[in-house]
Amino acid sequence: MSLTKESTPDQVSAWLKHKNLDDATIKALRDQDIAGKNFIKLTRARLLSPPYSFKDAVVDDILDAIEEITGTSSQAPGAAGVGGGQVPKRYFDDIFVAEYEGRLKKVKFDGPIVTLPASPSSLSTDRTRFDFKDNQVKIVKRAITDRLMNFITDKYGKHRGVYVQGPQGVGKSHSLFQIASALKQNIGNRVLYISDCRGWLGSSNPFQFFLECLDNAFQYAGDNFVRDHSRRNSFEQDSLLRLLDDVARHCTDKNLRAFFFFDQHNGLSDNDRKLAPFSIVEGYLVVSIMWIKQLVIVSGSANNRYFLKVAKDSNWPVFQFTDGYTDDEFKQWQAIEKKFATLTPDDIELVKDLTNFIP
Incomplete structure (x- = not known):
């Protein structure tokens, strides 16, 4: 038959x-x-x-x-032109990744200023949220960052996803970058971090971009599971989902904790989010029984038309990121931005008023 x-x-x-x-x-x-x-x-x-x-x-x-x-998996939207023996562009240079990993493992997270190396995803698109110098950025360790870290880790194992929301320019991306970097220091964590979903959308091969982010999440912990997987270089939706099924099984079998960060998710339009591979955030990771123990972190701005329906429908915990800098945090900001180091106390008060405590 x-x-x-x-x-x-x-x-x-x-x-x-x-x-x-x-x-x-x-x-x-x-x-x-x-x-x-x-x-x-x-x-x-x-x-x-x-x-x-x-x-x-x-x-x-x-x-x-x-x-x-x-004879093959069904072709997914967005994968056209990929395959047929064509060698895909690599986004993350092995030398750069090795340098990044070496730098990150030396980072101290207990001081008032944290110096973080540029992540592979943050330098591999045409967009970046950070002012990198020598592939590093200095970030003030803020009280709201500590609260957000506790919020995320507390929700692990209790919820499928959390939603970080706040106006543009309040520092969400800097805090999430710091938190994702800190979580990577635990050898039992697997942390996927996409710094800008709009940049992911603009990549020439979004499947390849995501798979390299996924591979980097595991390689940092010395885990070759993704790199050695037979579907590692297959750029089709069903193949990607089967790979992710296996990743979930691997995390469960090895008692690993997966944290998947998707920052600037509002950079994807409603239509973009229906297409693979971008659809995996709402259409797979937070609905598949395979991923029920793991956590997805989505960040979006509150002052545009973006709306994350799955967060509302599933009653995701929401972290409202609206706090400004404290007085001590302003001093640390001045130490980083040396051109403002000579501001008088009156000047600082004026900056606070003009920026609503977010310089």
Whole structure:
């Protein structure tokens, strides 16, 4: 018995029964009048969502059946032009990554000013939120950063995601960069950090960009799981989701904690967020049972039309990032910005008033 794009829904059902799929799964597909041409277009994201909402094991069986027909996973939006033996552009140079890792492991996080090396993702797009000098940036260690760190770590294992919201320019990105860097110091953590989702969108190969961020999260801890995975260089949605399924199993088996940071998520339009690989944030990581123990951190600005529906629908904890600098934090800012070191106390008060305590 064979199946083609021209097969009717009844023929699809008969073929799936021949492949030993369970009756409930076959009925769910038959109820949607899934013919051959539509069956081969089914993706993991769609099968995990209503009206199907299949379990991961069932989805694997269906996708295996699709691959048997097509000889490959279904092509995902955004992956066009990638593959066919073409060597993808590498975003993270191995020498730079090694330098970054060496510098980060020497960082002291207990002082009033933290000097952080530029992360691979923050220097690999046309956009950056930081004023790097010699691939490093000095950041004031703020009280609100400590509160946000406690907020994130406290929610691990209790919630699928947390939402960091605040006006533009208040320091969310600097605090998240510092927190992601600090979390990497724990050998049991796997920290994926994308500093600017708009920059991710603008990369020539978003799948490759994400996979290098994922690989970097594991390599920093001396973990080769992603780098050695057979799907590491496959740039299709279903292949990526299967890789992430395996990553989740690896984290569970090894008792690892995964923190996935997506900063400037409001840089993606509503339509962008429906396309792979950007859709994995809302359409996979926070809904797949495989990732129920891990935590996704999404940051977005409050003063635009951006709205994270999944955060509202799932009652994500929200951290409102609105605090200005304290007097001591202003002094540390002056120490970093040496051109302002000679400001008089009256000048400092004027800066506070003009910037609403956020210089």
